[in-house]
Amino acid sequence: MSTRVDKWVIRDTPTVMRKSEITREKLLTSATRAFCVQSYSNVSLRGIAKDPGVDVALVSRYFGGKMGLFQAMLDDVFAWPEMMSGDDPVEVAIAKYTDPDTADAHMSVIRMIVVNGADPEVGDILRERLREMLVDPMLAKMGGERAAPNLAMFIAVTLGAAMVRHTLRLPGMADTQPEAYAMQLRHLIDAALRFESPASE
Amino acid sequence: MSTRVDKWVIRDTPTVMRKSEITREKLLTSATRAFCVQSYSNVSLRGIAKDPGVDVALVSRYFGGKMGLFQAMLDDVFAWPEMMSGDDPVEVAIAKYTDPDTADAHMSVIRMIVVNGADPEVGDILRERLREMLVDPMLAKMGGERAAPNLAMFIAVTLGAAMVRHTLRLPGMADTQPEAYAMQLRHLIDAALRFESPASE
DNA sequence: TGCGTATGTCAACGCGCGTTGACAAATGGG
DNA sequence: CCCATTTGTCAACGCGCGTTGACATACGCA
Numbered sequence: 001m002s003t004r005v006d007k008w009v010i011r012d013t014p015t016v017m018r019k020s021e022i023t024r025e026k027l028l029t030s031a032t033r034a035f036c037v038q039s040y041s042n043v044s045l046r047g048i049a050k051d052p053g054v055d056v057a058l059v060s061r062y063f064g065g066k067m068g069l070f071q072a073m074l075d076d077v078f079a080w081p082e083m084m085s086g087d088d089p090v091e092v093a094i095a096k097y098t099d100p101d102t103a104d105a106h107m108s109v110i111r112m113i114v115v116n117g118a119d120p121e122v123g124d125i126l127r128e129r130l131r132e133m134l135v136d137p138m139l140a141k142m143g144g145e146r147a148a149p150n151l152a153m154f155i156a157v158t159l160g161a162a163m164v165r166h167t168l169r170l171p172g173m174a175d176t177q178p179e180a181y182a183m184q185l186r187h188l189i190d191a192a193l194r195f196e197s198p199a200s201e
Numbered sequence: 202m203s204t205r206v207d208k209w210v211i212r213d214t215p216t217v218m219r220k221s222e223i224t225r226e227k228l229l230t231s232a233t234r235a236f237c238v239q240s241y242s243n244v245s246l247r248g249i250a251k252d253p254g255v256d257v258a259l260v261s262r263y264f265g266g267k268m269g270l271f272q273a274m275l276d277d278v279f280a281w282p283e284m285m286s287g288d289d290p291v292e293v294a295i296a297k298y299t300d301p302d303t304a305d306a307h308m309s310v311i312r313m314i315v316v317n318g319a320d321p322e323v324g325d326i327l328r329e330r331l332r333e334m335l336v337d338p339m340l341a342k343m344g345g346e347r348a349a350p351n352l353a354m355f356i357a358v359t360l361g362a363a364m365v366r367h368t369l370r371l372p373g374m375a376d377t378q379p380e381a382y383a384m385q386l387r388h389l390i391d392a393a394l395r396f397e398s399p400a401s402e
Numbered sequence: 403t404g405c406g407t408a409t410g411t412c413a414a415c416g417c418g419c420g421t422t423g424a425c426a427a428a429t430g431g432g
Numbered sequence: 433c434c435c436a437t438t439t440g441t442c443a444a445c446g447c448g449c450g451t452t453g454a455c456a457t458a459c460g461c462a
Binding site: 037038039041042111113114115117118119120123127130131135139145147148149150151152153155156157158159160161163164167168169170171172173174176180183184187188190191192195197198 | 242320331332346350352357360368384393398
Binding site: 018019020023054055057058061 | 438439440441442
């Protein structure tokens with residue numbers, strides 16, 4: 001999973017599953033849940049560790065500290081193989097929102113971006129990861145730089161809708177059925193993709 | 202200005218301007234700037250007070266604490282008389298973004314909402330204020346509950362675009378001229394307002 | 403001029419945080 | 433069985449935070 005340990009050399013005995021991997025995953029799961037709801041600075045390691053009943057000190061041992069844990073979470077969360085598959089990435093993304101089985105996980109990542117994007121400690125890291133693992137590959141699949149405004153608008157409506165529905169919880173978008181929300185979202189996404197930038201070059 | 206002092210009875214000598222008012226406004230200005238960039242929990246009173254050279258303790262004296270300062274800031278920031286004037290509120294809002302003179306102040310408020318919306322300490326307060334001072338009045342002007350989905354989508358694209366441009370700074374929306382951004386924004390707002398919810402009642 | 407109030411300064415408190423290192427317990431190959 | 437390594441526990445540290453109360457100074461009216 002995360003290759004960002006790099007402070008300690010772990011000599012792998014590859015046949016057996018190291019016991020510590022279980023603890024690491026417990027922490028990673030709890031951390032992901034936390035960072036998708038509150039921002040880096042607001043999340044405390046003590047809170048992350050208490051939930052699965054793990055000692056706080058183990059975070060520093062296994063991830064090198066709070067920042068290491070955050071980065072390991074990003075590795076997990078941005079691993080979206082479906083998005084980079086052969087299909088049209090936009091269609092895949094819309095399907096992710098509409099399908100109730102995957103919508104939750106997908107929405108969590110959106111919320112993670114919303115919540116942590118403005119955090120002074122991790123904003124730059126998040127932006128960099130976002131570009132390298134999502135924006136740039138999707139741009140490449142959408143036909144290069146020309147699609148940049150449309151992709152940006154696509155992400156804008158996606159994030160904005162998520163914020164209004166889940167964070168601000170405004171009437172007209174938060175108190176409706178999932179299908180109604182999906183219709184609103186699809187309408188906005190269509191508009192974002194249909195936009196034609198004048199004098200593109 | 203803020204009527205939320207209410208712990209200390211200030212006997213007004215209305216002819217003269219109390220000296221403390223100057224200090225209060227210094228703190229309020231610095232606080233507004235801070236809360237529009239970082240969330241409540243990330244902002245420190247020491248930082249707010251140091252900027253205009255005011256002692257930290259005066260925050261607690263004049264505003265009753267950090268929360269009182271935040272609420273006083275909300276009073277200031279949500280006082281948008283133009284928005285509630287006779288004109289079409291949506292047109293007024295679009296003009297606010299387009300006009301370079303007012304765009305900055307307006308955008309600051311948007312960023313304040315984005316940044317503080319997910320903060321666990323002030324999220325509820327912000328949501329309540331948002332509804333009572335912006336959403337409900339605008340809904341009333343737009344023709345009642347039927348307009349709720351459109352208003353929610355309008356706010357969604359507004360917030361989302363602001364986040365993509367100013368917080369995430371993605372290519373295609375952050376590296377463009379203000380006019381190009383205004384065109385994108387207007388396109389999305391048009392789509393938001395044009396949406397027709399099926400079986401409205 | 404004197405005095406009560408308004409205003410500002412300062413040091414200290416308790417709290418929760420991330421991190422560290424010493425130590426105990428469990429584990430597993432020789 | 434033994435002992436080196438892995439894994440977990442615990443207490444302590446330094447730090448920055450919001451808040452408080454005691455104290456010093458400035459002000460304005462009598």
